[in-house]
Amino acid sequence: MTGSLITLAVIVVLAIFVFSLYNGLVGARNAVRNAWSQIDVQLKRRHDLIPNLIETVKGYMQHERQTLEAVTAARTAAMSATGPAEAGKSEGMLTAALKSLFAVSEAYPDLKANQNFLSLQEELTSTENKVAFSRQAYNDATMLYNNKVEMVPTNIIASMFNFEKSEFFEIEVPEERAVPKVDFTT
Amino acid sequence: MWELIRANQRRSAMLVIIMAALLFVVGYAAAEITVGPGAGPIGLLIAFAIWTTLSLVGFFQGKTLFMQVAGAHKISKEDHPRLFNIVEEMKIAAQLPAMPDIYIIDDPSPNAFATGRKPEVSAVAVTTGLLAKLNRDELQGVIAHELGHIKNRDVLFMTMIGVMLGAIVLIAELTTRFLFYGGMRRRTSNGGGQAQIFIVLIGLVLIILAPILARIIYLAVSRKREYLADASAAIYTRYPEGLAGALEKISGSKEKMKRTDKVTAPMYIINPLQKLSATGLFATHPPIDKRIKILRGIGNGAGFAQYDEMYRSVSGSNSSIIPASALAEQPAVAPPSPTTGTGAVPLAAAAMVAAAGISAPATAPEADTKINRSRDATNAIWRSRNYRFISCPCGATLKIPPDYTKADVFCLRCKRLHRVASA
Numbered sequence: 001m002t003g004s005l006i007t008l009a010v011i012v013v014l015a016i017f018v019f020s021l022y023n024g025l026v027g028a029r030n031a032v033r034n035a036w037s038q039i040d041v042q043l044k045r046r047h048d049l050i051p052n053l054i055e056t057v058k059g060y061m062q063h064e065r066q067t068l069e070a071v072t073a074a075r076t077a078a079m080s081a082t083g084p085a086e087a088g089k090s091e092g093m094l095t096a097a098l099k100s101l102f103a104v105s106e107a108y109p110d111l112k113a114n115q116n117f118l119s120l121q122e123e124l125t126s127t128e129n130k131v132a133f134s135r136q137a138y139n140d141a142t143m144l145y146n147n148k149v150e151m152v153p154t155n156i157i158a159s160m161f162n163f164e165k166s167e168f169f170e171i172e173v174p175e176e177r178a179v180p181k182v183d184f185t186t
Numbered sequence: 187m188w189e190l191i192r193a194n195q196r197r198s199a200m201l202v203i204i205m206a207a208l209l210f211v212v213g214y215a216a217a218e219i220t221v222g223p224g225a226g227p228i229g230l231l232i233a234f235a236i237w238t239t240l241s242l243v244g245f246f247q248g249k250t251l252f253m254q255v256a257g258a259h260k261i262s263k264e265d266h267p268r269l270f271n272i273v274e275e276m277k278i279a280a281q282l283p284a285m286p287d288i289y290i291i292d293d294p295s296p297n298a299f300a301t302g303r304k305p306e307v308s309a310v311a312v313t314t315g316l317l318a319k320l321n322r323d324e325l326q327g328v329i330a331h332e333l334g335h336i337k338n339r340d341v342l343f344m345t346m347i348g349v350m351l352g353a354i355v356l357i358a359e360l361t362t363r364f365l366f367y368g369g370m371r372r373r374t375s376n377g378g379g380q381a382q383i384f385i386v387l388i389g390l391v392l393i394i395l396a397p398i399l400a401r402i403i404y405l406a407v408s409r410k411r412e413y414l415a416d417a418s419a420a421i422y423t424r425y426p427e428g429l430a431g432a433l434e435k436i437s438g439s440k441e442k443m444k445r446t447d448k449v450t451a452p453m454y455i456i457n458p459l460q461k462l463s464a465t466g467l468f469a470t471h472p473p474i475d476k477r478i479k480i481l482r483g484i485g486n487g488a489g490f491a492q493y494d495e496m497y498r499s500v501s502g503s504n505s506s507i508i509p510a511s512a513l514a515e516q517p518a519v520a521p522p523s524p525t526t527g528t529g530a531v532p533l534a535a536a537a538m539v540a541a542a543g544i545s546a547p548a549t550a551p552e553a554d555t556k557i558n559r560s561r562d563a564t565n566a567i568w569r570s571r572n573y574r575f576i577s578c579p580c581g582a583t584l585k586i587p588p589d590y591t592k593a594d595v596f597c598l599r600c601k602r603l604h605r606v607a608s609a
Contacts, residue, residue, distance in 0.1 A: 038278065119267060126271035133279035136424065 021157045028145035032166045035138035036084070039169065042130040043078070043091060049127060050075045050098075053120050057101070060111040064104050071097040084169040091131070098124060135169050142166045198343045201407060205350040205400060209233055212354050212396045215389035216361040233357060240349045253301070258289035258311045259570040266290070266566035269317065272326050273310060273333075279422035280333045286310050292567050296320070296436045299454045300332035303342040310336075314567060318560030319435050327419055327429030328436075331455055334418030340411045347404050354400045358393045365390075409472045416477055417493040420484060430481035437474040476500055576604050 054068055061068065074094040081087040102121065105111050146165050149158040210230055217229020263270040273288055282305050289311035296316035302308025310332045335341060420426040436456050457471045483496035572588040580600035595604050
């Protein structure tokens, strides 16, 4: 009688333990998914802003057709990308294209005085930051989740219920590897 | 992150209990002294009533009441797009469930604070002086610090502890006044035994010491929370230099806040009442140079572990400022370096390029000057008060008050006539 009671207790405790591990994994995976959707929102916003930017800039930058076309092409590629790895690559191209557009705009004083352009520039800068920060949040969530998937004892549960490791989201831009220059003179 | 909040809540609960105990002891002692022996339980009830009233006021009116006291105006995105964007960026980095309300205080002294009892309902306020003095990265550091307060639930906690401190001080003050103006006379006629005098004496000592003790507890907690918010800001921005630079500028400014008082002072990023030299047991905030030193020391590899390490080396003590359990859970964040390979590491570099790579070269030289920033800040105040803006071809911008009734207005510079309705 007592023997079977003890066995029962052990089974119950074990089951609770397994359930909590499983729930922890599900929670971590959902955090990753949620963080991904946050990135998606920001990326979409960036894609939506670009036609406005092109429209504003077009009149001023007649001689920069190539730069503008590069931005449009990068946007199209980024919008059709699927999955973190591919999206990271095409978003990197878009970032680079936008950067060169803003660099070129330095040579057009009329454009730089345009209120519409200035507010679009602030919007795009901020969206860029939002992409970076949501990426930061996504990668933190991914690391926590992957740690759970790989570490003892959750890795046993993870392999039993097919929890797969999540990909990190990296934006591939060569210049990002270099240490950026920051201006603190103001 | 979650572990840190949990550890915070455990420790906070302890402190709340200690403060509550202190409050009830003071209430008991006050009644014993003023009314007479045996009145303790009534005092207990009165103390409880005072505490409940103050808490309810603080809890339900906290946000708006506080903003009114500070003279803050709520703004929308159109009023100051950059500030709004920065708050939204930090909201994403801090993973807050909702966007905080944003307020601007018309004050040349640079400062900021956060309020709101839970992350779902919160608000941040900045002064126009802050908007004028800081560049984008620095402003981002300050906002990150404030959202750190919200995320760590400091506001709720400090309000609760603050309310109890207020109740203790109130009861102690009432009791001493009562003793001065009437209590003495009545009690001398009462006679009473030695034991009663003894109890009264103990009560008296308690009444005198309790407010001081409560204040020391409150301030110690307040300072700890500031360090925590600094550490959180470093993690959200992955760029501690922003906040460090901001603290340097804020502490270096000569202007004084116009509307502050003892109640609201601890809520600001830098205590508006406190002189720079005031440190130690009776300071609401840790010394600024120490905060800057810690932030600068951790470089760009911003994590709780690095912050804790720098805290210990700067203060020369062995005690940690961050709970050990949080140190274990927070993912390791390495400083960005050109050679870093795969993994979650190059985040900081990306965030910095995003902030510096596009904004700095493109907008910094012309648009992001101090004069433009301070113009933006005051314009935000006007816009939030429903002023209409008319830009005149001569370059001037007319700001029309909402109660302006005439149909036309002359430009003050070039005397050109403008129709108000078209604005």
